Every structure is written in structure tokens, then in C-alpha cells.
Amino acid sequence: DAGVIQSPRHEVTEMGQEVTLRCKPISGHNSLFWYRQTMMRGLELLIYFNNNVPIDDSGMPEDRFSAKMPNASFSTLKIQPSEPRDSAVYFCASSPGRSNQPQHFGDGTRLSIL
Amino acid sequence: SQQGEEDPQALSIQEGENATMNCSYKTSINNLQWYRQNSGRGLVHLILIRSNEREKHSGRLRVTLDTSKKSSSLLITASRAADTASYFCATDAAGANNLFFGTGTRLTVIP
Numbered sequence: 001d002a003g004v005i006q007s008p009r010h011e012v013t014e015m016g017q018e019v020t021l022r023c024k025p026i027s028g029h030n031s032l033f034w035y036r037q038t039m040m041r042g043l044e045l046l047i048y049f050n051n052n053v054p055i056d057d058s059g060m061p062e063d064r065f066s067a068k069m070p071n072a073s074f075s076t077l078k079i080q081p082s083e084p085r086d087s088a089v090y091f092c093a094s095s096p097g098r099s100n101q102p103q104h105f106g107d108g109t110r111l112s113i114l
Numbered sequence: 115s116q117q118g119e120e121d122p123q124a125l126s127i128q129e130g131e132n133a134t135m136n137c138s139y140k141t142s143i144n145n146l147q148w149y150r151q152n153s154g155r156g157l158v159h160l161i162l163i164r165s166n167e168r169e170k171h172s173g174r175l176r177v178t179l180d181t182s183k184k185s186s187s188l189l190i191t192a193s194r195a196a197d198t199a200s201y202f203c204a205t206d207a208a209g210a211n212n213l214f215f216g217t218g219t220r221l222t223v224i225p
Contacts, residue, residue: 004156033212043157043202043215056212091156100145100164100206103213105156 002026006092006106014114018080021109023092024073029104030097034067034077037108038088049075050097082113118203118216126222133190135219137203138183144206146179147213148188151200160188160201195225 005024013019025032033048047057052069060067064083069075079086089110093103118139127133137146145164149157163170163179163186170177176189190197200220204213 035215042217045212045214048212093156100162102147102159102162103157105158107154107156 004092004094004104004106006090006109008109009107010110010112012112012114013082015083016081017113018078019082019086019111019113021077021090021092021111023075023077023106025075025092025094026104027073028096029094030072031095032069032075033093033095033103034075035091035093036088037091043091046077084113087111087113118205118214120201120203120216120219122219123217124220124222126224127193129193129195129223129225131193133193133197133221133223135188135201135221137186137188137216139186139203139205139214139216140184141205143181146177146186146206147204148175148177148186149202149204149215151202151218153199157202190221193221193223195223197221198223 007022031050034046035043037043046059047067048055049069065079067077089108091105091108093105095101095103118137121136143165145162147162148160150160151157161172161175161177163177165181174191179186200218202218203216
């Protein structure tokens with residue numbers, strides 16, 4: 001079975017550029033989560049969706065960050081304009097959407113902003 | 115913050131020894147989960163324990179939960195070099211399906 005698929009795996013770009021991260025959740029999962037992981041702050045929840053609807057975006061750091069889920073099989077996290085402090089590993093995870101269910105993580109996108 | 119904290123931050127043991135990691139959290143929970151993360155990979159779910167359970171086993175893993183102390187422990191018995199990874203606890207928010215992850219314990223098992 002295919003797990004959560006993220007692309008690209010690595011992204012290096014200059015500050016000020018737009019960055020788009022992509023995620024394909026596991027088929028049939030109703031919840032999708034975007035996380036950011038850094039050494040300093042650990043794993044932070046940025047936003048999550050239930051049935052394609054954003055439920056909690058309080059973790060989105062600034063207006064430069066936006067996320068969309070146009071359908072059940074695709075989500076994007078966009079940063080515009082990017083800054084060096086956005087450098088981190090960004091993970092997408094999905095779950096069946098019921099309480100007591102584990103989350104399934106992709107292998108992340110390692111983002112470096114120069 | 116509902117974020118949990120793992121203790122110790124790092125642990126180094128010899129292969130064959132047992133490894134114990136602890137997690138403390140701040141608010142009431144419905145369940146607590148443990149995840150593992152290998153270097154350069156995403157987190158992988160290991161085990162879930164509900165708030166009305168005190169102990170749970172899965173293979174070489176044993177998890178305990180003490181809701182009165184708001185703490186949990188993960189025991190890995192007969193450790194192997196392949197167990198080298200970071201381990202995270204995660205708690206849920208009552209009524210929601212998002213999780214709050216702890217800061218992680220980095221386990222190194224020396225062959």
C-alpha cells in the first residue's frame with residue numbers, strides 16, 4: 001500500500017522565492033496534517049484539515065504561509081516570500097479522521113532557504 | 115501548551131540491554147501514542163494506549179500510563195542496533211483528532 005507521498009524531498013532556494021510543498025495522503029484518510037520540524041522547536045503542527053476543510057491553522061507562523069486541500073487526494077503548503085528562518089523539514093501526515101487513530105507520516109521535505 | 119516532554123533527551127545503551135523512555139504531559143487526554151523516527155524519515159506509529167488502560171504490550175515494546183501523574187513510559191526490551199532512532203510521545207486534544215508531540219528521546223544502541 002502506498003503511504004503518504006510528499007514532494008519534493010529536498011528543496012533549496014533563495015530567500016524571497018515562492019516555495020510549494022505537496023502532499024498526497026493515504027486513500028480513504030479524512031484528516032491531513034502539516035508539521036514543521038526543527039532542532040530548536042521540535043515538531044510543530046502548522047494546520048490540519050478534516051474532509052478537505054481547514055480546522056485549525058493556529059500553528060501557521062505568518063501570513064506568508066498558506067495551505068490548501070482542493071480535494072481528498074492532494075494538499076499544498078505554500079510559503080511566499082520565503083525567508084532563511086523557514087528552513088526546516090516539513091512533514092505531511094494523514095489519518096482516518098477518528099479519535100484514537102494513528103497518524104501516518106510522509107518522509108518529509110527538507111527545505112533550505114539561502 | 116499541551117506538548118509533552120520526553121526524558122531523557124538522549125540515551126545510549128549496549129545491544130541487548132533494555133531502554134526506558136519517559137513522557138510527561140500537561141492536560142487530560144483520551145489516549146497517548148508513541149512514535150519512532152529514523153534519521154531522515156517520517157515518524158512511524160508504534161503503539162497507542164487509551165486513558166483507561168495502564169499497560170500495553172506489543173512485541174518487545176511495553177508502554178505504561180499513569181494518568182494521575184500525567185506520565186507514560188516506553189520500555190524496549192532486548193534492544194538491537196536497529197532500534198537506534200528518536201522516540202516521541204504524542205497526546206490528543208479531547209474531542210479532536212490532532213496530536214501534540216513531545217520533544218523526543220534520541221536512543222542510540224551500540225552493537
